[in-house]
Amino acid sequence: MGQYIAPLRDMQFVLHELLGVEAELKALPKYEEIDADIINQVMEEAGKFCSEVIFPLNHSGDREGCHHDKATHSVTTPKGFKEAYKQYVEAGWPALSCDPEYGGQGLPLVMNNSLYEMMNSANQAWTMYPGLSHGAYECLHEHGTPEQKAQFLPKLTSGEWTGTMCLTEPHCGTDLGMLRSKAEPQGDGTYKITGAKIFISAGEHDCAENIIHLVLARLPDAPEGSKGISLFLVPKFLVNADGSLGARNPIFCGAIEEKMGIHGNSTCQMNLDGAVGTLIGQPHKGLNAMFVFMNAARLGVGMQGLGLTEVAYQNALIYAKDRIQMRSLSGPKAPDKPADPIIVHADVRRMLLTAKAWAEGGRALCSHAAILLDKELNHPDEDVRKECADEVALLTPIIKAFITDNAWTATSECLQVYGGHGYIAEWGMEQYVRDARINLIYEGTNTVQSLDLLGRKILQDNGAKLRKFGAKVQAFVEENGTDEAMSEFVTPLADLGDKLTKLTMEIGMKAFQNPDEVGAAAVPYLRVAGHLVYSYFFAQMAKIALAKQDSGDTFYKAKLATIRFYFARLYPETAMLIRQARSGSANLLSLEAELF
Template sequence: MAVYQAPIRDMRFVLHELMSVEDLAKLEGYEDATPDLIDAVLEEAGKVTENVLFPLNRSGDEEGCVYENGVVRTPSGFKEAYSAFVEGGWPSLNCDPAFGGQGLPHTVSLMVSEMICSANLSFGMYPGLSHGAYSALAKYGTDELKETYLPKLVDGTWSGTMCLTEPHCGTDLGLCRTKAEPLEDGSYDITGTKIFISAGEHDLTDNILHLVLARTPDAPKGIKGISLFLVPKFLPNPDGTPGARNGVMCGAIEHKMGIKASSTCVMNFDGAKGWLVGSLNKGMRAMFTMMNEARLLVGIQGLGLGSVSYQGAVAYAKERTQGRSLSGVKHPDKSADPIIVHPDVRRMLLTQRAYAEGCRALGAWVAKELDISHKHSDAARREEADDFVQLMTPIVKALFTDMGYESANIGMQVLGGHGFIREHGMEQYVRDCRIAQIYEGTNGIQALDLIGRKLPAHAGRYLRRFFHPVQSYIEANIADERLAEFVQPLAKAFVRLQQATAALAQKGMSNQEEAASTATDYLRLFGLVAMSYMWCKAATVALDKLDEDKAFYQAKLDTARFFTAKILPQTGALFSTLMAGGDTLMAMDEDAF
């Protein structure tokens, strides 16, 4: 049987001891984000995810969504769970109080999102997409659109989607064919088909708000001619209630490998009434507000599923008895020792743990900078924080989901044949996690974004937001004997990253194809160095507090040592691969494949 317990102790460590999240309470708008309030939110979120969402995970996967004549029904129990979710105020956690939100930091909502993704990823897709729609409207919508739609998105009675992909265009959105004809009243007539639309149709909310990319008749070709439109399922009445049905219908739902309780829809827009969001032909700028937030959230999906898979693997490894310890019997009262005594099982469990705790810490660093970019009083500090978030977004999305999928597979491997069957729930994590490496831009696209957009941006300014704090930490701690086993390997890996960055920049100027051939390896190298920095800081705290909570901090140190000794050395192989270039990728004739 699958197990899940919200990792609140480690979340508190990350927020309070590693990130000093209480500093955010000094920023205007976050004054109420005290440690006591944050801990209370985490505790309540743990109860909801453990007791309401997690019990529906397997049944939702087995039942799936049902489509009939344009209507989608979510699995049994989802409507009741969503009502409880809304009543608890969870959709409004980090939304603007001006529209009914609670105004808590993103750093806190990230932890809650992880719990939701661990407990029931399919369920989490519905409010997750809504928050992306909220963010785009809050930033680019007119006052009238905000007043009409934001309160409903914030309280969760209405939900949202992002409608980008069409049958012939995914990554290359400049090929978008959906049409937007201007009408006399200032609205637009939207016609076209979108595919792979998460939460495009369902029975959880009274209305669904679609944010749709489309092209006006006189728009420039390509990406510069794309605009963003708000298209509600039901046109609101003057009193704010859902009114007449708009010209948008679900044509089908996809039958997928995983996240089966999340409705992935084909959406047909047939003369649907929509309103412009942001400026004409500037739709991608507004859509990127949703996409960047979605990419961070998808990274957290990988973390959440890797974390819950680790818990299931540990529980099984402590109970399953097979063979005896190679160093001598550990449980003489049993016919065999639990498999957790075996070195290879421990290798797998420690890999899962190192990934989960490392990603949790790195994600919190990015989330805190996101909060600072929104709320800090100093414009220069806001710019620095935004630079950092821009740089790290593709890394969080790709690294966390790669590691999450690897961890889910490891968890299934720990259980052996029992992991391959449904009873223990481990195979579902593998199926659910696989999509995270694909949607919101495949991980290969994230790597290209990192090297093609983020590295050269503003003459390398983004890179300084990461390189400078890491360099400062290394210089301040390299001579500390207590930290030598952590900081010295970080320093070596950091040098590799610096050298790879310089080589990549040089190659990119002369041969973009050559640079692109190493992008995925570069992103992984960058991510491992970032995680090593987090593990060094975690070890620093743990060493100082070892006497306060021996079991917790000793486990933190043991995991930091494992990451540093067994995972960080991958940077050496990645560096060699990077420096080998891309000739071997491009040399083979196309017809030879």
Template sequence: MPTYTPPLRDMRFVLHELLNVERELREIPQHADIDAATIDSVLEEGGRFCAEVLFPLNQVGDREGCTYQGDGVVTTPTGFKEAYAKFVEGGWGALGMDPEFGGQGLPHVIHSAFMEMMNSANQAWSMYPGLSHGAYNALHAFGTPEQKKIYLTKLVSGEWTGTMCLTEAHAGTDLGILKTRAEPRGDGTYAITGTKIFISAGEHDLSKNIIHLVLARLPDAPMGTKGISLFIVPKFLPDARGEPGQRNAVKCGSIEHKMGIHGNATCVMNFDGAIGTMVGAPNKGLNAMFVMMNSARLGVGMQSVGLAEVAYQNSLAYAKERLQSRSLTGPKLKDKPADPIIVHPDVRRMLLTQKAYVEAARAFSYWAGLAIDREHKHPDERVRKDNADLVALLTPVIKGFITDNGYESTTLAMQVLGGHGYIREWGLEQHVRDARINMIYEGTNTIQALDLLGRKVLGDMGAKLMKFGKAMQEALKPFGEMPQMQEFLAPFNALQSEVQRLTMEIGQKAMKNPDEVGAAAVPYLRTIGHLVFSFAWCGAAGVAMRKLADPATADDPFYKAKIATARFYFAKLYPESAALIAQARAGSQALMAFDEAMF
């Protein structure tokens, strides 16, 4: 019963009209020849694959789940393996990967847009190639030439898939206390022994081989995070031809029975002296793993953009068709027994909240995708450094703010359907269950908040935040002389000034009491999130106003809707920032003065 249509019109608006990606990519030699027509063609074909191949399997995967067959064997739901074969055949996993290893070399921003559609269609299925992309990033950055030759080509082609194995039963966020051991074997390889839990796509039947990137300790490793190394541990050891050979001593011990994402195998992985090779330098594994982790955090943000979009589409369609009660201002469909529920103010609030959040998240995440392209490929070192700082600053916001809002959006979508939303066949309750994990894995959203405030903002005395502030002001400068834009620019500028004051206040208090950072972190992240979304809606409204001033597009309802949604955002969602700032300023006293015995 649920449906999904790739939102190509809004994607084109963000890429071509708001971000001007064709112009921006001309500054990057590797992408200078990519035009709007090429981008649109990729997204149209990618959208067709997602809507026609992946989406029909979404409820199937949720209903069947993965099956543990015993002796480490896991099978995926009906149709998943065939869909993966089509994915590999179409080269979709290679979109943004290095041509040296068989990739198509397209910009990351285009890969981000495709990821959104994949996750709208089927988040659980999309996690299989998503983990491979993270493994690719880590090996591309830190692998030896030999490791790259053996593993990257297979990961790019999709013949092999990847995982990241961090978490242990006693060690989640605090990786410094992990116990998995790596014993040198005397031939340059290591025997990896230990158990990892919550390993997404840890075992399955989609690919010929699975490449695990595993954090472990050498015998003489120092305690804490400075004693962690990273290892490649393949399910099958590559033979002399680079094909799967001897079975390695790594097996799935069981799969988790979860609230959502049933179609993805979340595994307990047992390493029993499995043969591994080190990635990067000894005791420096966390540096390499964070390349993968940051990729995963950005990917989780895209998961929530995708889920919010598909949930919005289905709740909107229902609201237009479901007849219940009459409008408070009088009947709208006099020939019907009742009016469609979209006439009711609070139904519109729920729909517009979803619309405002998902469209701002799309603009923000694509903007970040373009920044990643500049970070890695721009010929100017200063531009690369500036964009690296922006990506580092905003990664926890993408992961934290977008996933919070994505969950709220899916619950609002379910609420629009009322009782039908709670029933499985309509699909909305699955979106709610699937969306809930996005706020937890790859670092909980509280961890993202601590990372943002403690490391990314206060850690460099606000330098990255000030750099981002200048970038936003520069981007909105063309709209500054438009009188009609002041209704949007004024609250945006006010919030930016308030964030500067708030940051200084928290920094001063934190020098006396570090708990002040922990107490303020979560409302601070949401405040920064609203600053970012205010920026996104200012840009969207400015572009739309210019289009409506052009006789050729003066009556286009798309641009009228952009401005109307921007007005809704600033009227109904932006005001949350004032309450968040008050919470952040309230400090730690009300939290930490509460004696543990009083709970």
């Protein structure tokens, strides 16, 4: 069923040549001993685990799915998932970037980021079992009480226990202010929580001995809306004072959602019937605490899109080199065969290069964001920490939405490379398309991300965060603008920066008169912003590749070809997107609902 080989050469190019990760980490006392050799060694081992252990379970897990026993409320994961998870824990992968105080290895987040790209390429459904544990860990690490941290963080760090986030309910979707779950104080510091949650990824499974649910609910005196939501820690099994597992807590899986994709992951309907929990953070401030988890999850979903783009590209490329169909329009390229490999055909090249470009741009962006997070959390200069936090806030919705949009396109193009075989399950490509589609929806739909970017991250602070990023772009343009070899990359980058600035001001002015203008423009606006970010990284990569194109390493020649394809074939959609964003809300809202 195809193959997956970790793209270590391109990962190393991004980390070491583009982003200078070793120097960045040496500025952080916590990581000053981390060098390129350590990073490369960890990545190589991670690649082996992903390609040898979890990738072989991807297709079979999709075909088998999960099994729910209604009588016991238990869930059995596909064959091999539990054993692979045990190997994952025994190898220490869950602890890679966790705090040594709780048993973690204390390595940088940028290394964990690379691990998760590989895991998502190899098996997204499996990766979701440990994946959400990191969000639970981060939330507890920042907002948990000392007792909660001592009791739960070591087990989450080791991977012995996993975590979930129980947010939405059948009637409220993204509008969490409408949730109805109730938490009744018991007078001993605990609460009994009652309610129903849906779409809970890895809500019940057999991979770990305990599952730590982070649950949003309302206290009896809670005000209405999102300002009345509190966050609670609700374990599957209660934990005794000595750390041993106690009684089964009444938080049960009522059903597994029947889904279009990610069949190997148990997406659960969870019912709480007086389940015992403890408060995380302050009463009625649950969303503030949960946003740590939610933002981690949004970055994680971007990594899912990147992972699927990469593995789809790899397999489509193998197929295109092997499959023979027709002759090249310019004459036979394989005269010893009855037809030419389809990679000689121009449109097959277009499809492959589309996936390749989206993967390489996404990898640069995600790795950059991971370094920013390491600096935000660990840099000794408070001003630097603040600058990094602002840029992460700006980039998070772009990572979630732009990368997953592109992954949907890329996996679809890679399926098309296979022709009719792409539609057939045994080849494995159709699974990537199905799995990729969920990533545009969960952890806040891509429209929600677009509204967050334009409305909250940009217009709410009068464009301050965008201007800071724009200053980086402008500095690069000024530094390289007179280099004739760089003009094909710098000119479109500079042009898009100017156009995005003008577009932002125009939408901002319209929004003063009519807030619906933000909603009408948000989705194309985010894609324009995404292209600005990708153009910036592609231009930087082009500078490196130009300097090394005669080194004898064909990697740089391929890199330049991919970048030139991006600017010639993908970047031009910005013209259409800008026209869409400027077209206003009237063409969307003038038709009365009953006339549809």
